[in-house]
Amino acid sequence: MTAQDIQTHNEPTPLGCDPADLAWVENTVRQAGTSFASGMKILPPMRRYGMFAIYAFCRVVDDIADGNAPLATRTQELNEWHARIARLYGAQSVPQPEPLERVLLATINFFALRQEDFTAVIDGMMMDTQTVIVAPDEATLDQYCDRVASAVGRLSVRIFGECSDDGDKVAYHLGRALQLTNILRDIPEDAARGRLYLPSDLLDRFDVPRDAIKALDAPGLEGVCRVLAARAQDHFRTAFATMKTCRGRAMLPARIMGASYEAILKALCKRGWSAAVLRQRPSTTLLDKARWFSLSYLP
Structure with a gap:
């Protein structure tokens, strides 16, 4: 999936996001080969890309928890995701936001998602990391x-x-x-x-x-x-x-x-x-x- 595939005929893009950012989260889902993809594909574009962003977030933090990096590195990276989520909900800007963060921010705002649910997911990955x-x-x-x-x-x-x-x-x-x-x-x-x-x-x-x-x-x-x-x-x-x-x-x-x-x-x-x-x-x-x-x- 490319940015050109997403934006055609000058139509507004889902969630008002850059087509390249949307392509990034969609490709993350495709590459994972998740069985949940069938449930996401039936959604209209706004909801579909919102779900792609949630899945991509889960994939990223899960890969950190299950990775081969030293414990201190994995813990630091998960704590950084705690900070990133906090910044998305706070007034402070995200320094050099990545595609995932930009789509997550749009998804959070459009669907009024709760910060504590993102925090819980990261804490779950911490459980696998710390012990x-x-x-x-x-x-x-x-x-x-x-x-x-x-x-x-x-x-x-x-x-x-x-x-x-x-x-x-x-x-x-x-x-x-x-x-x-x-x-x-x-x-x-x-x-x-x-x-x-x-x-x-x-x-x-x-x-x-x-x-x-x-x-x-x-x-x-x-x-x-x-x-x-x-x-x-x-x-x-x-x-x-x-x-x-x-x-x-x-x-x-x-x-x-x-x-x-x-x-x-x-x-x-x-x-x-x-x-x-x-x-x-x-x-x-x-x-x-x-x-x-x-x-x-x-x-």
């Missing part, structure tokens, strides 16, 4: 899910056009459903980084070691993951039910994203979490996603 998360307690796991997923949802629903308390409730439950699904899908990859996001009380209940590598071969891992999968399914169910109290068109992208991830959760449950299959990536089809999208409208 290696292994067998967290329930409160820590829930806080992590809220920061890295539900906070993104709270930003997203406002861009979708739903600024109500029910919109925030959708973000609360759908964010947790998506993040728990990620955790259940990525257990081997997380273990390779020394991470184990499964909660300590469930590990203890099923006699699974509180060790990222040893947990992979534990017979009780299946039981832990089944309980967590049921929890994720409950969050999906509540999120979809709450969407019915919101504006239907505003919730369409959230339904698409939710259905895509619910299909992944169902595929994981079908595959299971035994040591023999744990490293097999679950596959989903467009038909699977369409099925769960349709079912999301049912009572």
Whole structure:
């Protein structure tokens, strides 16, 4: 995507941004190959580029947290993003703003996004940076899910056009459903980084070691993951039910994203979490996603 592709026939550009800046955030989304892209593409230009900016922001801070730079460097870079966000909301100007900051500023102003949600996302990345998360307690796991997923949802629903308390409730439950699904899908990859996001009380209940590598071969891992999968399914169910109290068109992208991830959760449950299959990536089809999208409208 180029700036020329975005601005044609002298039409005003989305969010009043420079076409080159818009092309930058869009290309960030394209290069990431995110499964959320389908939910973004159906949005009208203003909302679509707003979501591209949110995703690009999340991608940048996540790459910092997961990068190979020394801890001090990653911490400094995340703290700098705290300062950048504060400047976008403050009266002071941003020195030499980058394309992402310029589009974020336009998005923040147009959709009245809340600073605390950006702060929460960065704090979630800090959790991954400052300590290696292994067998967290329930409160820590829930806080992590809220920061890295539900906070993104709270930003997203406002861009979708739903600024109500029910919109925030959708973000609360759908964010947790998506993040728990990620955790259940990525257990081997997380273990390779020394991470184990499964909660300590469930590990203890099923006699699974509180060790990222040893947990992979534990017979009780299946039981832990089944309980967590049921929890994720409950969050999906509540999120979809709450969407019915919101504006239907505003919730369409959230339904698409939710259905895509619910299909992944169902595929994981079908595959299971035994040591023999744990490293097999679950596959989903467009038909699977369409099925769960349709079912999301049912009572």
